Amino acid sequence: MTFEPAKRLLAFVLPSSFQKGDVTFFSATQASDFRVPIKPNGQARQLVPTDQLAKGRWLARLQWSDGRVYYSDEQEILVS
Structure with a gap:
């Protein structure tokens, strides 16, 4: 997962x-x-656009699933 702050994505x-x-x-x-x-x-x-975030x-x-197993990933982002 990558946050692209300039594009707010x-x-x-x-x-x-x-x-x-x-x-x-x-x-x-x-x-x-x-x-x-x-x-x-x-x-x-x-x-995923982040322009709605303060x-x-x-x-x-x-969080996502392939129909059998659930997966998760997290990342802290700074919206400026």
Whole structure:
């Protein structure tokens, strides 16, 4: 998972067996979390816009499944 601050995008690559997933953004200073569903689109590289996030530190948690096993990855990002 890679955060591209200049483009305000979170980018990651999912395997071809990917069936469903989501990215949830958590912030200690914001009132609510922000969730983005991820659906297969025929591309391995997925892009999630972060322009709706307020400035500050966020924890991005990516969770996905291949239909049998669930996977997870996290990264702290700084939106400025």
